[in-house]
Amino acid sequence: MARRNWIGLMTGAAFALGAMAQSSANAQELTIFWAEWDPANYLQELVNEYTKETGVKVTVETTPWGDFQTKTFAELNAHGDAFDMVVGDSQWLGAAATGGHYVDLTDFVKKHGVDKSFVPATLQYYSLYDGKYWSIPAEGDANGWAYRKDWFEDPKEKEAFKAKYGYDLDVPKNFNQLIDIAEFFTRPNENRYGVALYTQTAYDAMAMGLEQTIFTYGGDLGNYETKQVDGILNSPQNVEALEAYRKLYTFTPPNWTQAFFVENNQAFTEGLVAMNMNYFAFFPALANKATNPYADVTGYFANPPGPYGHQHAALGGQGISIVTYSKKRDEAFKFLEWFIREDVQQKWADLGGYTCHAAVLNSEKFLNATPYNRAFADSMKIVKDFWAVPVFADMLFQMNDRLHPYITTGQGTAKEALDALVADWNKTLGNI
Amino acid sequence: MAVLATLDPHSRAASRGWSDLTIRNAFILPTIAFLIVFNIFPLIYSLGFSFTAYRASLNRPAEFVGLQNYRELLSNPDIWNNFTVTAQYVILSVGGQMLVGFGLALLLNRKFPLKGLVTTLLLMPMMLSPAVVGLFWKLLYDPSWGPINYALGIGKFEWLSHPTNALFATALTDIWMWSPFVMLLALAGLSAVPQHLYEAAAIDRAGKLYTFFRITLPLISPLLLIALIFRTMEAFKTFDLPFVMSTANVQTVAIRLYQMAFQGWDTGRASALAYIVLIVVLAITNIYVKYLNKVKER
Numbered sequence: 001m002a003r004r005n006w007i008g009l010m011t012g013a014a015f016a017l018g019a020m021a022q023s024s025a026n027a028q029e030l031t032i033f034w035a036e037w038d039p040a041n042y043l044q045e046l047v048n049e050y051t052k053e054t055g056v057k058v059t060v061e062t063t064p065w066g067d068f069q070t071k072t073f074a075e076l077n078a079h080g081d082a083f084d085m086v087v088g089d090s091q092w093l094g095a096a097a098t099g100g101h102y103v104d105l106t107d108f109v110k111k112h113g114v115d116k117s118f119v120p121a122t123l124q125y126y127s128l129y130d131g132k133y134w135s136i137p138a139e140g141d142a143n144g145w146a147y148r149k150d151w152f153e154d155p156k157e158k159e160a161f162k163a164k165y166g167y168d169l170d171v172p173k174n175f176n177q178l179i180d181i182a183e184f185f186t187r188p189n190e191n192r193y194g195v196a197l198y199t200q201t202a203y204d205a206m207a208m209g210l211e212q213t214i215f216t217y218g219g220d221l222g223n224y225e226t227k228q229v230d231g232i233l234n235s236p237q238n239v240e241a242l243e244a245y246r247k248l249y250t251f252t253p254p255n256w257t258q259a260f261f262v263e264n265n266q267a268f269t270e271g272l273v274a275m276n277m278n279y280f281a282f283f284p285a286l287a288n289k290a291t292n293p294y295a296d297v298t299g300y301f302a303n304p305p306g307p308y309g310h311q312h313a314a315l316g317g318q319g320i321s322i323v324t325y326s327k328k329r330d331e332a333f334k335f336l337e338w339f340i341r342e343d344v345q346q347k348w349a350d351l352g353g354y355t356c357h358a359a360v361l362n363s364e365k366f367l368n369a370t371p372y373n374r375a376f377a378d379s380m381k382i383v384k385d386f387w388a389v390p391v392f393a394d395m396l397f398q399m400n401d402r403l404h405p406y407i408t409t410g411q412g413t414a415k416e417a418l419d420a421l422v423a424d425w426n427k428t429l430g431n432i
Numbered sequence: 433m434a435v436l437a438t439l440d441p442h443s444r445a446a447s448r449g450w451s452d453l454t455i456r457n458a459f460i461l462p463t464i465a466f467l468i469v470f471n472i473f474p475l476i477y478s479l480g481f482s483f484t485a486y487r488a489s490l491n492r493p494a495e496f497v498g499l500q501n502y503r504e505l506l507s508n509p510d511i512w513n514n515f516t517v518t519a520q521y522v523i524l525s526v527g528g529q530m531l532v533g534f535g536l537a538l539l540l541n542r543k544f545p546l547k548g549l550v551t552t553l554l555l556m557p558m559m560l561s562p563a564v565v566g567l568f569w570k571l572l573y574d575p576s577w578g579p580i581n582y583a584l585g586i587g588k589f590e591w592l593s594h595p596t597n598a599l600f601a602t603a604l605t606d607i608w609m610w611s612p613f614v615m616l617l618a619l620a621g622l623s624a625v626p627q628h629l630y631e632a633a634a635i636d637r638a639g640k641l642y643t644f645f646r647i648t649l650p651l652i653s654p655l656l657l658i659a660l661i662f663r664t665m666e667a668f669k670t671f672d673l674p675f676v677m678s679t680a681n682v683q684t685v686a687i688r689l690y691q692m693a694f695q696g697w698d699t700g701r702a703s704a705l706a707y708i709v710l711i712v713v714l715a716i717t718n719i720y721v722k723y724l725n726k727v728k729e730r
């Protein structure tokens with residue numbers, strides 16, 4: 001009996017010591033959840049510096065973009081602490097803030113002067129919801145264009161283009177020129193096409209590609225304050241924009257119905273398309289000779305102005321938020337204090353991340369660091385975003401359902417598709 | 433004590449005085465507990481959610497709305513469209529599986545060299561992961577460099593771009609994957625048909641068609657119906673193939689349910705839709721089972 005008690009006590013002590021060691025090990029670790037793309041790899045490299053300085057291990061866990069929203073909210077809805085911070089999309093702010101999933105960072109932002117040191121537009125779109133700040137801008141991004149300089153500068157192409165369209169072949173100065181150039185380079189018998197567009201409907205790809213066209217034509221997705229969509233979403237400008245996007249789609253490679261950043265970059269690196277719509281975060285792969293044989297002849301430009309003088313780029317990028325259910329919130333706050341330092345933001349930019357720190361973003365060093373950084377800096381001044389309300393996901397999928405068939409198959413008319421979407425969004429936004 | 437006599441007198445069970453009934457229950461209880469936790473409880477819990485306007489992402493208590501979710505879903509033309517697409521998919525894919533599977537079984541129901549190897553190779557498609565099958569058939573259907581277009585000489589025909597084409601293409605993939613299942617069941621039925629019936633038919637100079645429709649088909653129809661029941665239930669719930677191959681273009685009710693539940697987090701409406709699907713599948717299955725019982729009685 002005494003021997004059994006002694007064995008039981010030793011076993012219990014061993015378990016207790018193990019649990020203590022485990023919990024003390026956990027206190028020295030932070031987990032950040034993000035989508036699986038290059039910036040997440042850059043962030044992992046960056047946070048290794050934090051580990052060197054503080055001894056706290058930081059792991060960036062990733063999941064494919066198509067699953068990112070689903071997996072994040074599955075964990076948040078379950079009040080799980082699998083990750084301490086999340087680099088979430090701007091559209092999630094409403095849902096995450098309303099659901100109490102993010103920690104309010106308003107005091108942190110004001111105390112550390114983030115509202116003064118970071119670009120105001122990035123704070124507005126990545127962090128602000130309902131008058132409070134819920135994240136720190138982490139990865140600035142916008143939708144832009146890459147193009148084949150060698151095709152554009154070929155004398156024969158220039159001559160043929162001028163003969164057909166009456167002006168010089170160059171970086172498009174407006175959206176109509178972009179459509180002309182796409183049409184000009186579409187030659188299926190040569191396996192060449194004008195443009196690679198976003199059309200994927202697993203999440204927000206198609207919506208992002210289309211929305212910047214809508215904004216550029218002077219249209220809008222509704223009044224974000226009053227939630228009015230009738231007369232705005234189905235306005236003549238939006239109809240024209242949707243028709244323009246449909247026309248552009250006819251100049252994409254065959255079967256281009258579910259394309260996002262991977263497919264668009266692939267079309268470009270395989271020499272299929274003259275112009276590639278993509279977020280700037282994916283352009284490092286195009287500037288790298290190892291991944292793009294045409295890197296030396298790849299140019300970049302911001303989304304051109306529309307026919308009525310408006311110029312916008314779809315906002316991309318994310319802010320980093322602290323998860324309410326994290327048991328290491330204090331450590332997460334310390335991490336954010338480190339992250340917002342100017343030297344850290346400079347390092348972030350050097351690694352390839354798109355800083356939102358004003359001083360770093362506007363420096364000549366940043367602007368000259370890559371062939372696309374100037375176009376990126378230009379784009380960040382004209383960014384505009386989708387709805388950030390709690391029901392944004394419903395609205396995204398309704399937009400996909402209503403507009404994708406028109407864009408990819410020409411089913412119905414642009415007006416009919418937009419009118420149907422107005423009815424859907426009215427219902428979803430509770431206007432009915 | 434008489435019961436204990438059936439146990440090893442030195443066993444712990446015997447020393448604890450466990451009866452046969454207790455031992456039986458001890459084996460069954462974990463399974464029952466598992467079924468209650470992972471089947472019965474979620475079934476009842478989600479039924480409750482289906483009467484509420486609950487969104488899992490909003491961290492608010494569920495608000496009771498009665499039958500509103502059901503009314504909205506059943507009056508939504510998009511949902512009816514999803515059911516129509518699903519029905520078309522079921523008819524195409526299950527019909528194809530039955531024809532191809534039964535045809536393969538008829539061909540295999542004889543002796544020939546390497547029959548075992550051929551049968552194993554024919555069974556392989558259904559052993560693969562549906563996601564993997566979807567991904568590589570997506571590559572096969574590629575208009576620019578997929579082998580299907582090349583073999584058929586149809587240029588850059590886009591299989592997965594247009595909703596109608598995508599429905600046929602996805603159903604074809606499903607037929608390729610699941611015909612072996614029907615083949616297995618049909619082969620089991622064919623091998624059980626008594627040979628003396630065929631011999632008697634031959635003696636009476638019955639033709640092949642007559643033999644097939646009067647002897648073969650009636651005797652294996654119970655197994656074919658079982659295959660039909662299983663495949664219809666599965667096809668109705670199909671998610672992986674359309675999701676992997678072409679989400680937007682084959683909007684089955686399962687795809688809609690996934691989007692509603694796990695992307696829109698509209699838990700209440702998604703639960704209501706899930707129950708509507710359950711009722712439809714149960715109704716169809718009941719019809720099949722009643723017909724199966726009639727066939728067996730004959």
